[in-house]
Amino acid sequence: MADVADGASASPAKQVIYCGICSLPPEYCEFGGTTKKCEEWLQKNHPAMHERLYSQDAIEANLSTLSLDAQKRAAKDAEKKAAKAASAAAKEEERKASSKVIIKRVERNKRKYVTEVSGLEAFDLDLKKVAKDFGKKFATGSSVTKVPGGGEAITVQGDLSDDIYDYVTENYEQIPEDNVECVEDKKKKPAS
Amino acid sequence: MFKKDISPGAKSKVKSSVQRAIRTKITETYPLLVPHIDEILPKKEQLDLVKLPDRVSLYALGSTPLFWQHMDDPLLPHLTLVHKYPTCFPLLRIDRGAIRFVLSGASLMAPGLTSPGGRLPKQNDKDGVGPEEYRYGNEELDEGEVVVIEAEGKENACLVGVLRMGTKEMKEKKKGVVVEGGHYLGDGLWKMGLD
Structure with a gap:
């Protein structure tokens, strides 16, 4: 949430810190399923708050308000949630590692080309926005198009495969360079 | 929701x-x-x-x-x-046991508010008027009013919704749905980015 900056000193608006991992206020992290990571994040970024929330006293005070039975159920539930979150995260990681961004040069009309970029959506990028960025960067037409096999790709006018390769590897750090691939529809490589 | x-x-x-x-x-x-x-x-x-x-x-x-x-x-x-602006809305408080249900999207039920950890308006007659209790107000709230729900032992609110049952009825019945389809911490609306 990007509202940390706009609070003037005179305003009565309360500034709330949000966890960088699960985006909830840190006091609710224990219900999120990624408690461990959240705790580490808090310790690193707001040690004072960490002290207050994760001290022995605080934990005991939390437990004492619930009956034993309810405690057990809550603990079991939390465990299940944590396991689910962990497995989801692992899956996501794997998906990202295995998915590829393919930059393809397609011949449109003899010496005219378009460049098709597919696979960006696997890296949580909004295709519409990326297309806009491409268009701005390369000063060409750029749009999101449907691919015959299902799914969507970005089509950029002009032969830009090398430029896009550089741009993607440089600007989107969540995409590892090894996962970006240039493919030509024709056998000859374009002169760079 | x-x-x-x-x-x-x-x-x-x-x-x-x-x-x-x-x-x-x-x-x-x-x-x-x-x-x-x-x-x-x-x-x-x-x-x-x-x-x-x-x-x-x-x-x-x-x-x-x-x-x-x-x-x-x-x-x-x-x-x-x-x-x-936590103090600018009608507030109610739920007990600790209810938090995990609310945060996973369940409807809020009356026992979460009527139990010792919960707070409803007009409870201060018997508890004595402490400054901490005062924030839950003196007026009974009716069905259809917008409430902010905060949680026992927590500073920040965890749910916003429309009351399905007046607070008076809650105290009598101590059963049933209180808030349904609200906006809670960690839901889709919360996580959605707007840029």
């Missing part, structure tokens, strides 16, 4: 006359916000209307979500706004 992750739909600018109407509506529904209204919704700023699935519309200022509305239901504040 936002159990699943949602993605924002079309974003359009709100006409200035409509913006004025929204402004008056907000001050009518939440009179306590009047001193802060210029800060929340500066007169000159362009308000955006973002369409969300299920006929929900969200009013946002730049990338800050402010209020959301389901069809013609009352305007409900986004939780980030509630966190900034």
